[in-house]
Amino acid sequence: MFAHDLKPLDILNYLIQYADDDTLLSHQRSKTTVELEMAHVMNWAVENKMTVNLLKTVEIVIHRPK
Numbered sequence: 001m002f003a004h005d006l007k008p009l010d011i012l013n014y015l016i017q018y019a020d021d022d023t024l025l026s027h028q029r030s031k032t033t034v035e036l037e038m039a040h041v042m043n044w045a046v047e048n049k050m051t052v053n054l055l056k057t058v059e060i061v062i063h064r065p066k
Helices: 034-047
Strands: 014-018 021-025
Touching (some): 021 034
Antiparallel strands (some): 014 021
16 A cells, blocks of 8 residues: 555666565666666655665666677
8 A cells, every 4th residue: 555656767777566575577678777767766665754674775787698
């Protein structure tokens, strides 16, 4: 309920929400960087008086071998 208004900045990116976990998927062709998307999430959390646990935050890069 709290995160209903949290949306990614770029339409190519996805924000998957389940209970108290969020997963941000950023497409390589996105015009928005991952850093900008994360800053957006962090700002949203501050505005909604919530915190992001950075100890549980990870970045995983997935790509196909060339």
